[in-house]
Amino acid sequence: MIEYIKGYLSTGTTPGEAGNLFWATVYILLVIVGVSVAVLCMNWLERKILAHMQIRLGPMRVGPHGLLQPFADALKLLIKEDIIPHDADKLVFWSAPVVVTMTAFTTFLVVPFGRTHAVTDMNIGVLFMLGVSSLGVLGIIMAGWSSNSHYPLMGSLRSSAQMVSYEIAMGLAIVSAVLMTSLQTGTGTLSMIGIVEAQASQHTWFIFKFFPLGFLAFAVFAIAMVAETNRAPFDLPEAESELVAGFHTEYSGFRWSLFFLAEYSAMLAVSSIAVTLWLGGWMRPFPTWLGGSTWNMAFSFLPALTFFVLAAMCFLGTIRMPKIPQFRIQTIGLGTFGALLGFVGLVLLVPAVSVRVQDIYWFVVKVAFFMYLYIWYRGTFPRYRFDQLMKVGWKVLLPTGLGVLIATALWGLMPQLSAAITGVLQ
Amino acid sequence: MTSVATPFFFYFLAITAIVSAIAVITRRNPVHAALSLIVTLLALAGFYLMLYAPFVAAVQIVLYAGGIMVLFLFVIMLVNLEQNIREYQFNKQWIVATIAALALGGLLAFVYRTGRGVFPSAFYQSYRGLEGDNTQQIGVWLYGQYMLPFEIASLLLLVAIVGAVVMAKKRI
Numbered sequence: 001m002i003e004y005i006k007g008y009l010s011t012g013t014t015p016g017e018a019g020n021l022f023w024a025t026v027y028i029l030l031v032i033v034g035v036s037v038a039v040l041c042m043n044w045l046e047r048k049i050l051a052h053m054q055i056r057l058g059p060m061r062v063g064p065h066g067l068l069q070p071f072a073d074a075l076k077l078l079i080k081e082d083i084i085p086h087d088a089d090k091l092v093f094w095s096a097p098v099v100v101t102m103t104a105f106t107t108f109l110v111v112p113f114g115r116t117h118a119v120t121d122m123n124i125g126v127l128f129m130l131g132v133s134s135l136g137v138l139g140i141i142m143a144g145w146s147s148n149s150h151y152p153l154m155g156s157l158r159s160s161a162q163m164v165s166y167e168i169a170m171g172l173a174i175v176s177a178v179l180m181t182s183l184q185t186g187t188g189t190l191s192m193i194g195i196v197e198a199q200a201s202q203h204t205w206f207i208f209k210f211f212p213l214g215f216l217a218f219a220v221f222a223i224a225m226v227a228e229t230n231r232a233p234f235d236l237p238e239a240e241s242e243l244v245a246g247f248h249t250e251y252s253g254f255r256w257s258l259f260f261l262a263e264y265s266a267m268l269a270v271s272s273i274a275v276t277l278w279l280g281g282w283m284r285p286f287p288t289w290l291g292g293s294t295w296n297m298a299f300s301f302l303p304a305l306t307f308f309v310l311a312a313m314c315f316l317g318t319i320r321m322p323k324i325p326q327f328r329i330q331t332i333g334l335g336t337f338g339a340l341l342g343f344v345g346l347v348l349l350v351p352a353v354s355v356r357v358q359d360i361y362w363f364v365v366k367v368a369f370f371m372y373l374y375i376w377y378r379g380t381f382p383r384y385r386f387d388q389l390m391k392v393g394w395k396v397l398l399p400t401g402l403g404v405l406i407a408t409a410l411w412g413l414m415p416q417l418s419a420a421i422t423g424v425l426q
Numbered sequence: 427m428t429s430v431a432t433p434f435f436f437y438f439l440a441i442t443a444i445v446s447a448i449a450v451i452t453r454r455n456p457v458h459a460a461l462s463l464i465v466t467l468l469a470l471a472g473f474y475l476m477l478y479a480p481f482v483a484a485v486q487i488v489l490y491a492g493g494i495m496v497l498f499l500f501v502i503m504l505v506n507l508e509q510n511i512r513e514y515q516f517n518k519q520w521i522v523a524t525i526a527a528l529a530l531g532g533l534l535a536f537v538y539r540t541g542r543g544v545f546p547s548a549f550y551q552s553y554r555g556l557e558g559d560n561t562q563q564i565g566v567w568l569y570g571q572y573m574l575p576f577e578i579a580s581l582l583l584l585v586a587i588v589g590a591v592v593m594a595k596k597r598i
Contacts, residue, residue: 092461124561127484134492138464141499145457153503160500164493190561 014193016109016120027119031108039264040070046375053379064334065317080253085147088250092146097251097258100139104262107132107269112192114282114359125192126174129273130167133228136266137163140230140237140247143259147250155246158386159230159237165393166227166234172401173221176408177277180206180214183412196281203288205280210411216404218278220397222373225270227393229263231374233381234389271370272363279366282359300354303361307345314338435476443469456502460495467491481561 008020015023044059044067051058059066084093110125112118122128137160144156181198182188189195199205207218227234230246238246248259275281284299315338321331348354384392410417442465449462467490474483568576 089455089457092457122480124480124484127481127488131484131487131492134488134496137492137496138461138499141496141503142461145499145503157500157503160496164496164500167493188562 012116014112014116014118014121016118016122024119027117028109031111031119032105035105035108035265035268036261038268039261040074042264042267042371043070043073043260045371046378049372049375050379053376064321064330064337067334067337074257077253077257082253082255083250085149085250087148089146089148092142093250096139096143096146097255097262098139099142100136100262101258101265103132103136103139104265104269108265108272110192111269111272112196112276112281113363115193115197117282117360118193121191121193123194124190126178126190126195126273126277129192129269130171130174133266133269134163134167136262139262143251144247147247149250151243151245151249152247155237155243155249159247162227162230162234162236162389162393165390166224166397169220169393169397169401170224170228172398172405173217173224174273174277176213176217176401176405177206177221179405179408179412180209192276192281195276196283199280200283200287205278205283207278210408213404213408213411214278216400217408218274220401220404221274221278222370223392224397225274226374226377227389229267229270229374231263231267232378233383235383236386236389239383267371267374268367271367274370275363275366282363284358284362300358301349303354303357304345304348306361306365307341307348311338311342311345314341435472439469439472439476442466443473456505457499460498460502463498464491464495467495479560481564 004020005022008015008018008023011018011020015021015027047069048058048066059069062068062072084090107129109119110122110128112121140159140163141156144152144154144159147153178188178190178195180202181195183202189198202209206214208214226232230237236246237243238248243249248256251259286295290299314334318331318335318338321327321334348357446462446465446469450459450466453459453462467486471483471486471491474480474486
């Protein structure tokens with residue numbers, strides 16, 4: 001048994017490839033816990049950042065600077081009454097949030113947080129993620145239909161039309177990135193780990209390859225993925241000014257929180273696709289330009305440094321707390337949280353830990369960048385009208401995606417093409 | 427690494443596929459029927475995986491379960507369902523349907539009895555090595571050996587698109 005557990009550590013692959021059930025289970029649990037924690041953080045950060053963008057304070061009451069607000073919300077949702085409308089289709093109504101949550105979490109099976117830090121590596125990795133996340137639409141449609149109410153139905157109609165249209169542009173952008181993996185070696189790959197390794201072997205992130213083609217494909221994907229996750233400015237399926245809350249109007253309590261969880265984990269999932277395909281996955285920036293052991297060491301301090309900065313921010317907050325007895329618990333809490341973050345930073349300084357955490361750190365930082373973009377979009381862009389949405393999807397993104405795909409193929413075949421042309425001319 | 431093509435998975439997928447396929451034709455509510463059809467399609471994708479065709483399985487999920495069925499449901503939701511459920515079904519096609527089902531069953535039984543030489547049990551074992559570059563093989567075959575059938579199929583789809591546009595738009 002111990003040998004079985006230890007045996008995996010020397011394989012240097014993912015648990016799925018090594019066929020090690022124990023570590024696969026551990027990784028799956030880690031991913032589920034990690035994603036849930038990320039959703040909690042995201043909940044707090046979104047309110048806070050959005051509030052600051054609108055010159056408000058955001059949550060301030062529950063815990064220091066509202067840090068405990070997500071927990072309070074989760075508790076509230078758990079103990080709220082679970083309402084099922086009288087004329088709802090019970091079975092479909094019940095299974096819709098389950099489908100949405102299951103598909104959102106299943107996509108994380110192939111997300112590579114590092115060379116060995118993925119549950120498994122599939123030779124159809126990208127297709128698997130696309131397919132499973134496209135099943136998530138079914139959950140939304142089921143929710144909207146089974147509620148037997150007008151607003152949810154309108155919301156899910158909009159959602160299905162929107163997702164089907166943007167999936168095509170998204171697929172075209174992905175294909176042009178997959179095409180790039182095959183350029184130097186001649187054998188392309190759909191595996192998530194394989195795509196990152198192709199970027200490593202070609203010494204460039206695909207966003208910078210064939211400039212501006214890689215960047216254009218990335219831009220198409222970055223726009224389509226916002227539409228795919230029903231977020232502002234493409235949040236027509238849940239436009240609160242028109243449809244109350246869209247497809248989940250009739251949901252309450254725990255079922256509603258499942259929709260919330262699924263929405264945010266779907267955002268994390270599509271961001272990880274973008275990071276893997278165009279931003280070099282787990283690779284740190286400038287691995288060759290700023291190469292060498294000195295730079296490697298400098299970069300390996302960054303995870304710890306991030307936590308130290310966060311801890312310092314907490315301590316700053318502790319100092320700035322009002323010095324009155326009513327705020328004593330808050331002050332102690334914030335100080336303890338800062339100390340905890342500082343301790344995590346210290347642990348990350350241990351060489352054995354920092355080597356293993358490097359990959360995960362860079363992947364998470366890149367995904368976090370996308371999550372910030374999501375909040376930024378929501379704070380700045382007005383919502384599209386439905387015809388504008390369809391126009392952007394079909395008349396702008398789809399032709400751009402097609403053009404980029406063809407241009408990428410031509411550029412990739414440039415040596416062969418020029419050889420053929422000179423051959424004909426002679 | 428152990429094989430995924432175990433009898434347990436086969437029977438699990440087979441029972442799922444058959445039960446949900448029966449539900450497709452017995453449910454009065456079209457949305458329930460469509461949802462059951464999705465389950466059937468997913469079980470079929472599982473079968474493709476067991477036959478070492480991961481690309482086909484993924485495309486089955488992306489296109490059929492994720493794309494076509496979403497459009498199906500989209501259309502069904504626009505139809506007034508309550509009326510459809512209450513209405514008496516007057517299409518008496520069960521004789522034709524029985525004959526068609528029997529013919530298909532007979533064909534399948536015939537293939538099962540005599541196909542042993544055509545589909546030897548070692549057939550897919552010899553393709554196991556292709557699992558890794560399954561996607562590539564399909565691409566090479568589609569654009570090489572089977573170029574003409576592939577183009578004809580896409581022409582058929584083009585005709586369908588043009589037809590849909592002509593029918594939907596009175597004035598172009």
